[in-house]
Amino acid sequence: MIVTRSLTKRYGPVLAVDQVDLDVREGDRYGFLGPNGSGKTTLVRMLLGLVYATSGEIEVMGRPMPRRCAEVLPQIGALVEGPSSYGHLSGRTNLALIDAAGRAGARRTRRARIAEALERVGLSGVDNRPVKHYSLGMRQRLGLAAALLRAPRLLILDEPTNGLDPRGIREVRDLLSELNKAGTTVFMSSHQLTEVDQLCTRVGVIDQGRLVVQEELEVLRGPTGRVMVRSPDVDRAVAVLDGRVERVEGDMLLVEAADPAAVNLRLIAAGVRVSEFGPERRSLEDLVLAVTGAGSDRIEKGGDRGDQG
Amino acid sequence: MTAVIRVELVKLVRRPRSWVSLALLCGLPVVVAVFVAVTHLAPPPGQGPALLSAVLSSGSLYPAAALAIVLPIFLPVAVAVVAGDSIAGEAGAGMLRYLVARPVGRARLLGAKLIALVVYVLVAVVLVAATAYVTGTLLFGSQPATVSNGGPSGGLSTSSVAATSLSGGGLTPAEVLIRTAGAIAFIGVSMLGVGAIALFLSTVTDSALGAALGALAALITSEVLVTLGAAASVNPYLPTRYWLAWVDFFRQPILWRNIDRGFAVQAVYVAVFLGAAWAHFATKDITS
Numbered sequence: 308m309i310v311t312r313s314l315t316k317r318y319g320p321v322l323a324v325d326q327v328d329l330d331v332r333e334g335d336r337y338g339f340l341g342p343n344g345s346g347k348t349t350l351v352r353m354l355l356g357l358v359y360a361t362s363g364e365i366e367v368m369g370r371p372m373p374r375r376c377a378e379v380l381p382q383i384g385a386l387v388e389g390p391s392s393y394g395h396l397s398g399r400t401n402l403a404l405i406d407a408a409g410r411a412g413a414r415r416t417r418r419a420r421i422a423e424a425l426e427r428v429g430l431s432g433v434d435n436r437p438v439k440h441y442s443l444g445m446r447q448r449l450g451l452a453a454a455l456l457r458a459p460r461l462l463i464l465d466e467p468t469n470g471l472d473p474r475g476i477r478e479v480r481d482l483l484s485e486l487n488k489a490g491t492t493v494f495m496s497s498h499q500l501t502e503v504d505q506l507c508t509r510v511g512v513i514d515q516g517r518l519v520v521q522e523e524l525e526v527l528r529g530p531t532g533r534v535m536v537r538s539p540d541v542d543r544a545v546a547v548l549d550g551r552v553e554r555v556e557g558d559m560l561l562v563e564a565a566d567p568a569a570v571n572l573r574l575i576a577a578g579v580r581v582s583e584f585g586p587e588r589r590s591l592e593d594l595v596l597a598v599t600g601a602g603s604d605r606i607e608k609g610g611d612r613g614d615q616g
Numbered sequence: 617m618t619a620v621i622r623v624e625l626v627k628l629v630r631r632p633r634s635w636v637s638l639a640l641l642c643g644l645p646v647v648v649a650v651f652v653a654v655t656h657l658a659p660p661p662g663q664g665p666a667l668l669s670a671v672l673s674s675g676s677l678y679p680a681a682a683l684a685i686v687l688p689i690f691l692p693v694a695v696a697v698v699a700g701d702s703i704a705g706e707a708g709a710g711m712l713r714y715l716v717a718r719p720v721g722r723a724r725l726l727g728a729k730l731i732a733l734v735v736y737v738l739v740a741v742v743l744v745a746a747t748a749y750v751t752g753t754l755l756f757g758s759q760p761a762t763v764s765n766g767g768p769s770g771g772l773s774t775s776s777v778a779a780t781s782l783s784g785g786g787l788t789p790a791e792v793l794i795r796t797a798g799a800i801a802f803i804g805v806s807m808l809g810v811g812a813i814a815l816f817l818s819t820v821t822d823s824a825l826g827a828a829l830g831a832l833a834a835l836i837t838s839e840v841l842v843t844l845g846a847a848a849s850v851n852p853y854l855p856t857r858y859w860l861a862w863v864d865f866f867r868q869p870i871l872w873r874n875i876d877r878g879f880a881v882q883a884v885y886v887a888v889f890l891g892a893a894w895a896h897f898a899t900k901d902i903t904s
Contacts, residue, residue, distance in 0.1 A: 356717065357713050357717060357901070359901060380717060381719065383717070387717065388710075388713070391709060391713075391714055395630070395631070400630075404626065407622065407623045408619065408620055408623045408715055408718055408720045409719055409720055410719070410720075
């Protein structure tokens with residue numbers, strides 16, 4: 308769906324995106340992660356033909372970008388760096404204008420498509436008040452509605468749940484998985500790791516302009532080879548599993564074990580009560596923190612890290 | 617293409633600013649007319665806006681006088697604001713990225729903005745003339761107009777028109793109408809020159825205010841240089857050099873020399889700055 312080869316963007320002396328080989332497959336729910344200023348937005352803008360690459364290639368839906376953007380972009384719904392609208396106009400008018408401005412937005416179906424998009428994002432009952440009186444969450448929903456207007460094959464969403472409350476976040480997550488089930492590829496950037504954790508099937512991590520990880524989430528979160536055991540009888544459990552316990556924290560033990568079932572059997576056989584048991588998995592957070600540096604919004608004395616665009 | 621143009625026109629119409637600026641443009645000549653009509657004190661020939669001294673004898677010349685009133689500052693400011701807002705305003709509102717990603721081709725977007733600007737300029741000039749015609753005939757009557765037959769208009773100075781006596785031949789209403797239409801076209805094209813400069817600056821900066829002020833700075837520079845003898849070598853190429861040549865439409869017979877030059881100079885400015893705007897906008901990274 309999206310393939311980039313050695314994609315590079317240089318702003319003067321600053322290398323914002325450095326030799327990125329992105330590979331988003333059809334049907335993916337792709338989470339694009341990275342600290343602030345790591346090049347996420349620049350990359351998204353290049354995918355949409357807003358920013359021109361310094362070198363490298365971009366292919367979206369099998370067509371080179373930005374050369375064929377007239378064919379590709381109508382099939383993409385995008386939310387880039389927050390929603391925007393004309394504040395003095397109503398939400399519906401905003402959607403009508405943005406739909407009419409682009410090509411291939413059939414006029415006959417416009418009203419129906421706007422109604423459907425508003426319905427999907429939970430704004431179906433919105434009145435005619437101007438967008439400048441909308442709350443942050445309503446604006447976010449309106450931005451999502453604009454992205455959904457054309458029933459896109461690919462959604463490119465930058466921080467789609469920004470400004471939403473927990474219920475709103477849940478709704479958007481459900482909406483995105485529903486659209487994905489219906490065949491829409493979702494490419495979203497975020498630094499809300501839990502959001503990506505709960506929604507995405509693949510992740511890419513960018514740091515200082517370089518793509519440092521790109522993998523199935525399942526693989527990344529693979530078992531660590533340790534088992535987590537929670538027990539009211541910690542001391543007895545430690546005695547039973549002597550030598551293989553790596554760490555004890557309160558009533559929780561981390562046990563090195565190639566075969567979790569064998570550990571469980573030993574504990575039960577020894578009459579140790581087990582309240583919780585399961586293989587330990589790597590968390591996305593640990594992974595991301597391990598492969599990325601500090602974001603560009605952190606500026607320490609001595610300037611050991613420059614500001615990346 | 618037509619869809620984008622329609623969207624731009626809708627945006628223009630639904631923007632309160634458009635209506636406020638038009639009301640102000642039309643309001644100023646009305647205020648002037650009321651003062652002149654009440655006091656019967658037209659500026660003596662050679663002072664004040666061109667043709668104003670002639671309107672006391674005929675209200676049908678007031679549209680031309682009204683254009684002379686708004687031309688030096690009001691009209692160019694309004695045009696620079698609208699043109700400066702065209703791309704930079706979208707960038708400032710964060711809408712430029714959504715328009716281009718929709719996709720609205722960059723050339724199309726610029727073209728639609730230009731057409732909306734032309735429509736705004738034409739509506740503004742015609743509306744000023746129309747309200748001035750109503751005001752003029754109501755306040756000054758509509759006797760046949762008399763016009764001057766003085767020498768060619770010289771740069772910004774209108775003294776050559778107003779200084780001559782009003783002894784020229786009378787104009788029939790049809791002639792006044794045609795000549796006013798000619799003046800409207802000339803002023804429209806002159807304003808398009810301002811608009812082209814502001815439109816180009818609008819693609820360069822993300823600040824609509826900056827683009828408008830930049831265009832106005834260019835005009836002020838030009839007006840200063842026009843009156844400066846030392847700058848005589850560049851004088852014929854300055855954008856405001858022939859701005860007042862439209863007054864020559866109201867001479868008997870019409871003096872075409874400066875009118876033609878005015879059209880030519882503006883055509884060059886429009887072509888150069890639109891070309892620059894297109895070249896810059898088509899290749900620019902949209903980071904707003």
